[in-house]
Amino acid sequence: xxxxxxxxxxxxxxxxxxxxxxxxxxxxxxxxxxxxxxxxxxxxxxxxxxxxxxxxxxxxxxxxxxxxxxxxxxxxxxxxxxxxxxxxxxxxxxxxxxxxxxxxxxxxxx
Amino acid sequence: xxxxxxxxxxxxxxxxxxxxxxxxxxxxxxxxxxxxxxxxxxxxxxxxxxxxxxxxxxxxxxxxxxxxxxxxxxxxxxxxxxxxxxxxxxxxxxxxxxxxxxxxxxxxxxxxxxxxxxx
Numbered sequence: 001x002x003x004x005x006x007x008x009x010x011x012x013x014x015x016x017x018x019x020x021x022x023x024x025x026x027x028x029x030x031x032x033x034x035x036x037x038x039x040x041x042x043x044x045x046x047x048x049x050x051x052x053x054x055x056x057x058x059x060x061x062x063x064x065x066x067x068x069x070x071x072x073x074x075x076x077x078x079x080x081x082x083x084x085x086x087x088x089x090x091x092x093x094x095x096x097x098x099x100x101x102x103x104x105x106x107x108x109x110x
Numbered sequence: 111x112x113x114x115x116x117x118x119x120x121x122x123x124x125x126x127x128x129x130x131x132x133x134x135x136x137x138x139x140x141x142x143x144x145x146x147x148x149x150x151x152x153x154x155x156x157x158x159x160x161x162x163x164x165x166x167x168x169x170x171x172x173x174x175x176x177x178x179x180x181x182x183x184x185x186x187x188x189x190x191x192x193x194x195x196x197x198x199x200x201x202x203x204x205x206x207x208x209x210x211x212x213x214x215x216x217x218x219x220x221x222x223x224x225x226x227x228x229x
Contacts (some may be wrong), residue, residue: 036215038157045206045219046157052213089157093214098159099145099170100214105156 003101004029004090011109017078020106022090023071028101030071034093037066037075040105041086050075077108085110112137114207114220122201122227128194132207132220139188140165145210146190148181150203151222158203162210163190197227 005023012018022029022037029035037050048057050066053073063084065076073092077084090103118130132146147162161171163181171179180193194201205225209218 034213034215036213038216040157045221046216047219048215048217051211051215051217057217087156091159091215096173097170098172099162100147100159100210100216102149102157102159 003094004092004103006088006090006103006106008104009107009109012077012080014080014082014110016080017076018080018108019077020075020088020090020108022073022075022092022103024073024092024101025071027096028092028094029068029073031095032093033068035066035068035073036091037064037073038089038091039084039086040089046089080110082110084108112209112218114209114218116205116207116220116223118223118225120223120225122197122225123229124198124227125196128192128197128201128225128227130192130205130207130223130225132190132192134188134190134209139185142166143212145170145214146181146183147208147210147216148192149206149208149216151206152200152203160192160194160205199227201225202227 035053038046040046054066087105094101113136145162148160163169178195204222206222207220208216211217
């Protein structure tokens with residue numbers, strides 16, 4: 001069982017927008033603005049697409065955006081494209097000797 | 111550009127110790143605000159945090175693996191290593207070595223290496 005809870009799957013049509021949730025506790029997501037999101041295509045290494053809740057690394061499309069409310073973080077993808085089909089993971093700093101916790105992943109079907 | 115490369119046996123017998131090394135190139139290894147870590151993905155499952163280490167030597171481990179994991183640094187060789195003892199088939203996974211950023215997100219990933227636990 002993952003420390004952060006994500007829906008197992010979401011789907012959308014090309015051009016549409018979707019949102020993926022990531023629910024934790026006040027010890028991780030809710031207590032710190034250290035939420036990150038990753039895009040993972042099969043057979044490749046995951047790629048960081050959001051850090052610090054809503055910041056994008058250089059080169060990441062502005063179609064990807066992040067936000068947070070209470071103990072839940074959100075990843076939104078606008079203007080869905082076929083290449084967005086992947087599994088998305090959230091992670092957060094956690095105030096224990098663990099340091100980082102991950103969500104179980106959400107498979108996006110476009 | 112920072113590059114990480116995992117190396118180690120692709121097959122480990124049950125009850126033995128899994129050992130992997132990550133070689134770091136293209137950037138500074140001695141960064142106090144970043145951590146060096148390991149993440150794994152069992153077949154058909156999601157990413158799982160194993161643990162990490164800072165340049166200071168401070169280590170952080172997943173509670174579920176803490177009793178079996180040791181992560182160490184070799185600053186002279188720009189490498190860090192993972193040892194996972196008493197492995198079972200459930201430890202079969204693709205193992206990634208990573209570098210975490212100031213805000214604990216994983217900025218850099220190795221390509222991943224599949225380790226199978228089988229007799």
